[in-house]
Amino acid sequence: MKNCVELIINWYKNNKRCLPWRDGCNPYYVWISEVMLQQTRIESVIPYYNRFIHKIPNIKALSLIDEDDLLKLWEGLGYYSRARNLKKAACIIMERFNGVFPSNYEDILSLPGIGEYTAGAIASICFSLKEVCIDGNVMRVFTRIMNYDWDISDKNNKKTVSLELKKILPENPGDFNQGIMELGETICLPNGIPKCKECPLKFYCLAFLNGNSSIIPRKIKAKSKIEEEYTIFLLKYKGRVAIRKRENGLLKNMWEFPNKQGFITYEQVLKEYPNNQFVELGITHTHIFSHKKWFMNSYYIELTNYIDSFVWVSLDEIDSIYALPGAFQPFFKYLKEKK
Ligand code: SF4
Numbered sequence: 001m002k003n004c005v006e007l008i009i010n011w012y013k014n015n016k017r018c019l020p021w022r023d024g025c026n027p028y029y030v031w032i033s034e035v036m037l038q039q040t041r042i043e044s045v046i047p048y049y050n051r052f053i054h055k056i057p058n059i060k061a062l063s064l065i066d067e068d069d070l071l072k073l074w075e076g077l078g079y080y081s082r083a084r085n086l087k088k089a090a091c092i093i094m095e096r097f098n099g100v101f102p103s104n105y106e107d108i109l110s111l112p113g114i115g116e117y118t119a120g121a122i123a124s125i126c127f128s129l130k131e132v133c134i135d136g137n138v139m140r141v142f143t144r145i146m147n148y149d150w151d152i153s154d155k156n157n158k159k160t161v162s163l164e165l166k167k168i169l170p171e172n173p174g175d176f177n178q179g180i181m182e183l184g185e186t187i188c189l190p191n192g193i194p195k196c197k198e199c200p201l202k203f204y205c206l207a208f209l210n211g212n213s214s215i216i217p218r219k220i221k222a223k224s225k226i227e228e229e230y231t232i233f234l235l236k237y238k239g240r241v242a243i244r245k246r247e248n249g250l251l252k253n254m255w256e257f258p259n260k261q262g263f264i265t266y267e268q269v270l271k272e273y274p275n276n277q278f279v280e281l282g283i284t285h286t287h288i289f290s291h292k293k294w295f296m297n298s299y300y301i302e303l304t305n306y307i308d309s310f311v312w313v314s315l316d317e318i319d320s321i322y323a324l325p326g327a328f329q330p331f332f333k334y335l336k337e338k339k
Pocket of ligand 1 (some may be wrong): 144196207
């Protein structure tokens with residue numbers, strides 16, 4: 001592995017992609033991009049990142065932004081607690097660090113929403129601190145170079161990689177960390193399709209030299225997801241639709257269309273909303289979260305009166321003000337097409 005350090009850095013210098021947050025190692029930019037990238041691919045993140053930085057250019061602006069505006073900017077990225085934690089962390093930086101992003105690893109790690117990976121990325125890229133950042137790409141590249149037949153999702157194995165890489169970190173740890181991650185994203189690809197012929201490490205990579213690069217790391221059976229059923233009520237009155245904030249569980253405090261757990265029949269819908277003048281079956285949608293699967297049916301219901309417990313909004317207002325999670329977006333699209 002030691003032989004690979006310089007090769008990775010040189011490869012990175014010559015091949016790194018031009019990304020907006022790589023401009024000048026600004027910790028605010030690196031922080032926002034790393035948090036956005038936690039569950040989303042680079043290509044999808046770029047437009048979100050640009051929009052975010054345009055509207056919220058610095059830590060102070062982030063600490064002052066209204067939460068609904070922040071969630072609206074985050075709409076489509078999912079895992080909304082990440083956005084809330086950004087604001088919480090910005091407030092802490094304003095109070096505890098006088099508005100200056102901390103340059104000490106422990107202080108960075110103490111901020112809400114920042115785990116070892118993100119702290120390591122910010123510390124090494126922006127402050128040249130000798131910290132590692134281990135993500136799935138790093139685990140895969142390391143495992144192939146060493147030709148290890150182990151589970152790359154195992155926490156103990158992650159610890160081993162972290163200790164091993166820490167021993168060989170160079171003076172420019174940021175370039176090394178970014179290089180190994182970028183190599184994993186663009187060359188040492190997952191699912192048995194690495195581009196070994198283009199790889200700068202091919203003469204040192206034990207998986208490649210042993211003909212194992214397409215079978216290492218071995219596949220671990222994914223855990224099955226919890227399945228839940230929901231009925232969504234697309235309620236309309238005088239051109240406005242009903243939304244509410246989710247009170248509990250997944251997507252807590254996010255806006256949603258009224259709904260009930262379980263599938264209910266047309267007759268039950270009529271009983272639930274007796275003041276209707278028109279009811280029809282709407283679309284169905286299956287939404288997959290990291291650990292859950294929602295099967296969603298819907299009914300479109302035109303009412304003859306308001307129901308006080310909901311917030312009644314126009315479709316344009318949903319578009320511009322209210323952040324609606326991805327699970328409810330197909331129903332919003334359905335309502336817009338119906339208009
Ligand atoms: S030689 Fe192939 S398997 Fe080895 S690190 Fe490079 S791309 Fe990955």
